[in-house]
Amino acid sequence: xxxxxxxxxxxxxxxxxxxxxxxxxxxxxxxxxxxxxxxxxxxxxxxxxxxxxxxxxxxxxxxxxxxxxxxxxxxxxxxxxxxxxxxxxxxxxxxxxxxxxxxxxxxxxxxxxxxxxxxxxxxxxxxxxxxxxxxxxxxxxxxxxxxxxxxxxxxxxxxxxxxxxxxxxxxxxxxxxxxxxxxxxxxxxxxxxxxxxxxxxxxxxxxxxxxxxxxxxxxxxxxxxxxxxxxxxxxxxxxxxxxxxxxxxxxxxxxxxxxxxxxxxxxxxxxxxxxxxxxxxxxxxxxxxxxxxxxxxxxxxxxxxxxxxxxxxxxxxxxxxxxxxxxxxxxxxxxxxxxxxxxxxxxxxxxxxxxxxxxxxxxxxxxx
Numbered sequence: 046x047x048x049x050x051x052x053x054x055x056x057x058x059x060x061x062x063x064x065x066x067x068x069x070x071x072x073x074x075x076x077x078x079x080x081x082x083x084x085x086x087x088x089x090x091x092x093x094x095x096x097x098x099x100x101x102x103x104x105x106x107x108x109x110x111x112x113x114x115x116x117x118x119x120x121x122x123x124x125x126x127x128x129x130x131x132x133x134x135x136x137x138x139x140x141x142x143x144x145x146x147x148x149x150x151x152x153x154x155x156x157x158x159x160x161x162x163x164x165x166x167x168x169x170x171x172x173x174x175x176x177x178x179x180x181x182x183x184x185x186x187x188x189x190x191x192x193x194x195x196x197x198x199x200x201x202x203x204x205x206x207x208x209x210x211x212x213x214x215x216x217x218x219x220x221x222x223x224x225x226x227x228x229x230x231x232x233x234x235x236x237x238x239x240x241x242x243x244x245x246x247x248x249x250x251x252x253x254x255x256x257x258x259x260x261x262x263x264x265x266x267x268x269x270x271x272x273x274x275x276x277x278x279x280x281x282x283x284x285x286x287x288x289x290x291x292x293x294x295x296x297x298x299x300x301x302x303x304x305x306x307x308x309x310x311x312x313x314x315x316x317x318x319x320x321x322x323x324x325x326x327x328x329x330x331x332x333x334x335x336x337x338x339x340x341x342x343x344x345x346x347x348x349x350x351x352x353x354x355x356x357x358x359x360x361x362x363x364x365x366x367x368x369x370x371x372x373x374x375x376x377x378x379x380x381x382x383x384x385x386x387x388x389x390x391x392x393x394x395x396x397x398x399x400x401x402x403x404x405x406x407x408x409x410x411x412x413x
Contacts, residue, residue: 088377095378096218100225102388104233105261106268107132111230125230133223143299256399263395268388270355275305278347285339286319292326301340305347306384308367312344361412362390 087094107128114124237257242250283298291297297319304311316337323336353361367387374386394410397403 084373084377091378092218095381096221096225098385098389099222099381100229102268102385103132103222103226104229105264106272107226107230108233108261109265121234122231125227128230129223129227132226139299143296260395260399264392267356267391267395271306271352271388274347274352274355275302277351278302278305278343281343282315282340285343286336289323289332289336289339290327291319291323291336297322301344303384305344306387307371308348308387309364310371310383312348316340316344362387362394362410363412366390366410 110128111121111124114127115121119127240253279298279300279302281298282301283294286294286297297315300318301312301315304315307314319340320334320337323333324330327333327336367390370386370390371383374382374389376382378385390410394407397407397410
């Protein structure tokens with residue numbers, strides 16, 4: 046008796062749907078989980094990743110200078126050493142320039158606080174009366190003989206100790222960035238050549254070289270242009286503060302230049318700081334209000350006319366995407382993440398624009 050061969054079972058049972066991760070909502074959920082996991086990993090590895098990211102951004106900006114020096118027959122390590130030394134000297138000179146105004150402002154802090162207390166004396170008296178009334182109600186409601194609960198206070202480290210700790214951490218990270226920057230500039234060319242050889246066929250190698258060259262050029266131009274615009278805003282702010290007889294105009298110019306790397310939020314914070322300092326140091330009040338008014342005019346001119354005209358539509362970013370990037374950058378890396386979020390977002394847009402499969406993402410990140 047010949048038995049029939051056993052029928053193979055169909056792996057797909059009738060009526061059974063595809064797994065949930067094959068659907069569009071499932072893929073979106075997996076992508077969101079992947080992004081969150083990556084952000085959490087970057088937050089957890091901040092001491093290692095943050096100096097590396099800073100060094101890579103600086104290497105992208107300074108690599109054309111290294112190649113220009115190599116055109117004079119300088120070896121790559123020597124050219125990288127010259128560029129890193131010049132960059133460190135420029136940053137050190139800038140910090141030294143604003144250090145005296147910053148120290149002067151810190152030394153004048155007690156006098157400034159005294160002025161604030163004198164001008165807010167009425168508000169303080171009202172708050173004291175409210176506190177006394179609350180204490181009276183608490184005494185009435187307390188049961189006779191019941192002792193007040195003991196208060197536990199945690200002694201925090203002093204301001205000087207915190208400043209020393211912050212300074213030591215900043216110096217260590219700055220040294221890490223300088224060392225990584227040197228090796229990226231000195232060895233980046235050979236590393237890129239090895240990446241080219243890994244592409245296989247000659248056509249793929251040519252395409253890879255062309256794409257990386259264009260990406261590097263556009264990123265370098267964007268970062269240099271943004272830096273020049275922010276420095277220009279800082280110089281204009283310092284000049285305006287000097288004309289308005291604001292104390293320490295260089296300090297406020299440097300503050301405006303640095304915070305302008307954070308779109309919208311940076312200018313708003315600078316406006317609030319300048320308004321408070323002007324009210325405390327300049328009399329009468331209408332003359333003090335000229336300070337925030339002039340800075341608002343400068344920031345509006347930069348944000349609405351200079352940056353769109355110089356940077357162009359190709360590099361423009363959606364305000365909603367910028368807000369999300371600032372939120373994520375601040376959560377991952379703190380204040381430094383706020384400064385780096387928009388440049389990293391622009392780099393992501395440039396990279397996606399050069400890949401056909403990722404070009405819709407570049408359109409999504411751009412301004413309408």
